[in-house]
Amino acid sequence: MKAGSKLEQALVEGRFAVTSEIGPPKSVDAEVVRRKARLLRDHALAANITDNPTGVVRMASIACGLMALQEGMEPIVQVTCRDRNRMAIQSDLLGAAAMGIKNVLCLTGDHPSLGNHPQSKPVFDLDSLQLTQMVRNMRDEKQFQNGEELNPEPRLFVGAVENPFGHPLQFRSVRLAKKVNAGADFIQTQLIFNIKRFREWMQEVRDRGIHERVYILAGVGPIRSAGAARFMRDRVPGMDVPEEVVQRMAGVERNEARKEGIKICVETIQELREMEGIAGIHIMALEWEEAVGEIVETAGLKPLPMRLAASVSPER
Amino acid sequence: MIVGEQKPLDEIRDQISPFKKVLILGCGTCVTVCFAGGEKEVGVMASTLRMAGAVSGQEKEFLEATVKRQCEWEFLDQVAEQIASVDAVLSLGCGIGVQAIAERFPKVRVYPGLNTSFLGMPVEQGVWSARCAACGDCVLGRFAGVCPIVRCSKSLLNGPCGGSHDGVCEISPDIPCGWQLIYDRLEVLGLLDTLEEIVPPKDWSAGMGRGGRSIVREDLKI
Amino acid sequence: MSTNGFEPQIVAFCCHYCASAAADLAGSMRLRYPPNILVIKLMCTGRIDLLHILRAFEGGVDGVMVAGCLEGNCHFISGNTQAKRRVQYAKQVLESIGVGGERLEMFNLSSSEGPRFAKIATEMTERIRNLGPSPVSRQKKEVVK
Known part of the structure; x- marks a missing residue:
C-alpha cells in the first residue's frame, strides 16, 4: 500500500470503486460540507473536495476534507496549480497528510479569468503533470521538489485527471500515459456523455497498456434539465455533450427531466462497467448530491463499497 | 518588438x-x-x-x-x-x-x-500579438518554435489542458490554443513523440520576480 | 446660447474621383450651396488621417466632413472604407474631449451627384449652425479677448 486509503484498498483488491464529489461552501458554513459528507458516505468510497472550482473562491479543500473525514467520508483533496506555487502546495500537502488526508488529486485548474476574481494573478508555477510528479516524489523519493530530503514523508494516494474529449484528441491518451509516468496512481475522467468518443479513447489507452498501470475511474453525472445539458454543451470548457443527449432531455416533461437525467447516468455507468480497463466510477453530482444514492442503487453498485472497505483492516 | x-x-x-x-x-x-x-x-x-x-x-x-x-x-x-x-x-x-x-x-x-x-509582432495590419514573455530561459527549441509560456494561458509545459477545443483556448474563442499550435508544428516536423517526455518544472528565477535583473558583459565594457 | 449671425466654418475633405467632381458639377449646374464649406481635395479619402481631422478642429473650424466614393466604388479599392473606420474613431476622440462627435461626418457619393453634394453641404452647414461654434474656437476667441 502506498497510502493505505480506503480508495486505494478497494482498487488494489479489484473492487469496482465509486467516488463522488463535495463542493465546498462560498462561506464559513461548515454544515454544508458535513451535510454533503453524510449524504454521500453510504454511497461512495471517497469524495473529491474541489479546490476553488471554476476559479470561484470557496472554503479551502483541505479544511473541508478534514470535516468530511470527521463525518466518516474519506476525502480526495483536489489541488490545482492555479492559486499556489510549488512552495505553498508542498507545505499544504504536508499539513494535509499530517492531519490524516490520504488521497490527493492533481489538476491544472480552470483559468482565473473564468472565475469570480478575474483580475487575480494566475500562478501556474507547475502544471498538473509536474504537480503529480512532485507529489509522487515527496512520497516515494522522500524529497521536496528541490531535491532536499523529506522525512517523514507524506503518504498520499496520487490521483490525476484526464479529459478524453479535449483537443487535440490524438494527444489525450498520450497525456494520460504521461500522467501515469509522472506518478498518478489513479485517474478520474471528465464527465462522459459521448460514450462513442470515450470508447475510442479507452481503446487507445488499452493499446498502450496504460489501463494495467493505473486505476481509471470514469466520470459520470446526472443532468438536471434540458437547459443544463445545453449549458454544459455550449458553455462549459472541455465538455462534450452530444445532440442526442440534449434531445433526450428535451424530449421529456419538465417534471420528468430529473428522472431522465438519472436514467441516462445509470445507463452510462452500465456501459462503462462493461469496458475493459475501467476500475470504477466517479460521480459528479454538481450540487445535486441527493441523486448519488439513487444512481448508485439503480446502477447496482451496491453492496456498499464503503461498508466493505470498513471491514478491511486499515494497514499500509 | x-x-x-x-x-x-x-x-x-x-x-x-x-x-x-x-x-x-x-x-x-x-x-x-x-x-x-x-x-x-x-x-x-x-x-x-x-x-x-x-x-x-x-x-x-x-x-x-x-x-x-x-x-x-x-x-x-x-x-x-x-x-x-x-x-x-x-x-x-x-x-x-x-x-x-x-x-x-x-x-x-x-x-x-x-x-x-x-513583446510581440504585427500579425496583420492593425493587429499585434504577444510572442515572448522574456522568461529568461528560452524553451522554444523544445516546442518547435512556439512559446507555451506566452501562448498558453496557463503556461503549461506538458501539453494542452482539458479546455482546448477546436483550436481555441477555454478562456476565449478569440485566443488560439497555444498547445494546438505547438502540436500542429510538431506534427508537421514529425516530432510528436517528443511530447511524451515529461518536462520538469521550469526555473522561473531567470525571469520575473527578482527585482532589476541585469546582464553584465565584461568584454563589452569600456 | 444664441446662434444669431453665426456662420460656421466647415472643412470638407473630398475625394478627387467623386465628391470633388460632384462639387464641381454642382458649380457648373449653378446649384447653390453655402459658402461656409472649404473643400480640400484628396486623391482618395483613404488619405485622411486622425491628425488631419484633429488639426482642423484645433485650428478653429466648427465642423468637418469627409466625402468619398460610394462603397464598393473606391478607385483604390478600399480607401473609403478605411476612411470610414478612421472617421468613426475620430468621432469618439472628439466626443471624449467635449468637442462633440456630431461635428464630424462621412458621406459617400458619386461624381455625377452634383445636386446631392449641394444638399449634403447645406445640411451639414445647417447641422453645425444649430450646434453653434466649436467649443475649441469659442474658448480661443475668449482667450484672445
Whole structure:
C-alpha cells in the first residue's frame, strides 16, 4: 500500500470503486460540507473536495476534507496549480497528510479569468503533470521538489485527471500515459456523455497498456434539465455533450427531466462497467448530491463499497 | 518588438492635470511601428490634449518632440533643453522609455501615456500579438518554435489542458490554443513523440520576480 | 446660447474621383450651396488621417466632413472604407474631449451627384449652425479677448 486509503484498498483488491464529489461552501458554513459528507458516505468510497472550482473562491479543500473525514467520508483533496506555487502546495500537502488526508488529486485548474476574481494573478508555477510528479516524489523519493530530503514523508494516494474529449484528441491518451509516468496512481475522467468518443479513447489507452498501470475511474453525472445539458454543451470548457443527449432531455416533461437525467447516468455507468480497463466510477453530482444514492442503487453498485472497505483492516 | 497602446485619455489627463507646460515625448522605435507612440501619435495626443484643455477652459501648453529611442540616454540628451523647460513629461514610449527619462533627469516629473502591453509582432495590419514573455530561459527549441509560456494561458509545459477545443483556448474563442499550435508544428516536423517526455518544472528565477535583473558583459565594457 | 449671425466654418475633405467632381458639377449646374464649406481635395479619402481631422478642429473650424466614393466604388479599392473606420474613431476622440462627435461626418457619393453634394453641404452647414461654434474656437476667441 502506498497510502493505505480506503480508495486505494478497494482498487488494489479489484473492487469496482465509486467516488463522488463535495463542493465546498462560498462561506464559513461548515454544515454544508458535513451535510454533503453524510449524504454521500453510504454511497461512495471517497469524495473529491474541489479546490476553488471554476476559479470561484470557496472554503479551502483541505479544511473541508478534514470535516468530511470527521463525518466518516474519506476525502480526495483536489489541488490545482492555479492559486499556489510549488512552495505553498508542498507545505499544504504536508499539513494535509499530517492531519490524516490520504488521497490527493492533481489538476491544472480552470483559468482565473473564468472565475469570480478575474483580475487575480494566475500562478501556474507547475502544471498538473509536474504537480503529480512532485507529489509522487515527496512520497516515494522522500524529497521536496528541490531535491532536499523529506522525512517523514507524506503518504498520499496520487490521483490525476484526464479529459478524453479535449483537443487535440490524438494527444489525450498520450497525456494520460504521461500522467501515469509522472506518478498518478489513479485517474478520474471528465464527465462522459459521448460514450462513442470515450470508447475510442479507452481503446487507445488499452493499446498502450496504460489501463494495467493505473486505476481509471470514469466520470459520470446526472443532468438536471434540458437547459443544463445545453449549458454544459455550449458553455462549459472541455465538455462534450452530444445532440442526442440534449434531445433526450428535451424530449421529456419538465417534471420528468430529473428522472431522465438519472436514467441516462445509470445507463452510462452500465456501459462503462462493461469496458475493459475501467476500475470504477466517479460521480459528479454538481450540487445535486441527493441523486448519488439513487444512481448508485439503480446502477447496482451496491453492496456498499464503503461498508466493505470498513471491514478491511486499515494497514499500509 | 515592444507593443503598447495608449492609456485611456481620462487617465492621461488625470496624471498631468497639475501641470501647465507639458512635453509630449514620442519614441521612434517599437512604439512607432505599433502606432502607439511615434511622431504622429505625439501630434494626435498634443492636438487632443490642447483641444480638451481649450474646451474645459484650462490654459495649458503642450510641446511635441520625438526621439529616435527613449531607452538610451544619448538620445534623451538631445531633448534635454525641452525637458528642462516644462513642468512634466508625458512619455509615449514604453515603460523602459519612461524609466530612462526618470533616471536621466532625476528632478523631472514623468508620466506614462501608454500601457506597455507585451513583446510581440504585427500579425496583420492593425493587429499585434504577444510572442515572448522574456522568461529568461528560452524553451522554444523544445516546442518547435512556439512559446507555451506566452501562448498558453496557463503556461503549461506538458501539453494542452482539458479546455482546448477546436483550436481555441477555454478562456476565449478569440485566443488560439497555444498547445494546438505547438502540436500542429510538431506534427508537421514529425516530432510528436517528443511530447511524451515529461518536462520538469521550469526555473522561473531567470525571469520575473527578482527585482532589476541585469546582464553584465565584461568584454563589452569600456 | 444664441446662434444669431453665426456662420460656421466647415472643412470638407473630398475625394478627387467623386465628391470633388460632384462639387464641381454642382458649380457648373449653378446649384447653390453655402459658402461656409472649404473643400480640400484628396486623391482618395483613404488619405485622411486622425491628425488631419484633429488639426482642423484645433485650428478653429466648427465642423468637418469627409466625402468619398460610394462603397464598393473606391478607385483604390478600399480607401473609403478605411476612411470610414478612421472617421468613426475620430468621432469618439472628439466626443471624449467635449468637442462633440456630431461635428464630424462621412458621406459617400458619386461624381455625377452634383445636386446631392449641394444638399449634403447645406445640411451639414445647417447641422453645425444649430450646434453653434466649436467649443475649441469659442474658448480661443475668449482667450484672445
